[in-house]
Amino acid sequence: MTPSEEIRAAMVALTPTPSIDPSWDDVLRRVGGSRRRRRAVLAAVVAAAALPALAFGGFRLIDRQGNDLHGAGRSEALGLRAEFTGRRVRTFQPVGGAGPRFGGLRWRLEVERSTAERVSAYLRVPMRSSSLRLRLCSPCGSTSSGVVLRPGLWLGMVDEQRGDLAVVEILTRSGKLRFAVRR
Amino acid sequence: MSGRRNGSIEDAIEALYRARFRAFVRTAYAITGDAEAAREVVQEAFALALQHRRALRRQQALESWVWRIVVTRSLEARRRESRARLLPLPGPAAPSGVAEHSNGHDAELVRAVRSLPERQRLALFLRYYADLDYQRIGEVLGIADGTVAASLNAAHTTLKGRLRRDT
Numbered sequence: 001m002t003p004s005e006e007i008r009a010a011m012v013a014l015t016p017t018p019s020i021d022p023s024w025d026d027v028l029r030r031v032g033g034s035r036r037r038r039r040a041v042l043a044a045v046v047a048a049a050a051l052p053a054l055a056f057g058g059f060r061l062i063d064r065q066g067n068d069l070h071g072a073g074r075s076e077a078l079g080l081r082a083e084f085t086g087r088r089v090r091t092f093q094p095v096g097g098a099g100p101r102f103g104g105l106r107w108r109l110e111v112e113r114s115t116a117e118r119v120s121a122y123l124r125v126p127m128r129s130s131s132l133r134l135r136l137c138s139p140c141g142s143t144s145s146g147v148v149l150r151p152g153l154w155l156g157m158v159d160e161q162r163g164d165l166a167v168v169e170i171l172t173r174s175g176k177l178r179f180a181v182r183r
Numbered sequence: 184m185s186g187r188r189n190g191s192i193e194d195a196i197e198a199l200y201r202a203r204f205r206a207f208v209r210t211a212y213a214i215t216g217d218a219e220a221a222r223e224v225v226q227e228a229f230a231l232a233l234q235h236r237r238a239l240r241r242q243q244a245l246e247s248w249v250w251r252i253v254v255t256r257s258l259e260a261r262r263r264e265s266r267a268r269l270l271p272l273p274g275p276a277a278p279s280g281v282a283e284h285s286n287g288h289d290a291e292l293v294r295a296v297r298s299l300p301e302r303q304r305l306a307l308f309l310r311y312y313a314d315l316d317y318q319r320i321g322e323v324l325g326i327a328d329g330t331v332a333a334s335l336n337a338a339h340t341t342l343k344g345r346l347r348r349d350t
Binding site for chain 1: 222
């Protein structure tokens, strides 16, 4: 036996072939699983692309029309005048109808004041048993704006029967100005 | 591998699997040191081959392509598992069938193989466990035929020296 043959024999004897049987079916299953995963990813991408028209995850789009909301108030005593405008952004609801609605609010608040007092503004949305208090700005400038995205935000704001959908509270050291937001 | 001429690329892949499964598993096992990891690597490599079958135009390229995947994935598996061993060490815990040599002889050979540079080790595995020729080894490792020959010569020289000292 030559040295090369000796090495070959030693190598071959050293590492036996593991006693594993081939399974072509297992290979095919893996290919199928991979295809299913690719299809799932593709479906997710399509769903995300179609988000404005369809739905997102387990949520169903229930309202894509923005509703203009408006409210204004003034207080001579506080030297304040404020105007709130808002527009609902797309609203979703869990598939099946249970659970809180998820939506957003694009808002804008203009505040005129005759004093240099610091002003903070909050939006209070009535809920089933309590109310949701969202800070809009603190301190507020003469014009502030933003978008609020909160689960349950529209639970109280989509009630067609109620006139006042929310309340804006403008706080200063001297007192509070409150006014309702309506459609 | 005559399936390609008479059938589709899928047939060629399946024929390669059935004809060379044990060689693939053995080589993967030599690299990973883990039989289950070796099986996973081979199964995944052929699943990949099926997924990329349209890109595998030439039948000759098919086997080299699968070998490349097996070697690459085996190296990754070994690194991932942080397994220090490159070959299953002989002894009580070793798989059956390695006890034809004395433990001291096998251990010396294992140490000698471990001490080889990675390219030389892989060339040895592909030569003796996969039974590939120099050209195919070069395709798998991405090196020239001459480099394969040089790597194997260097590995042989090292191992011969170790074996002589041992005997």
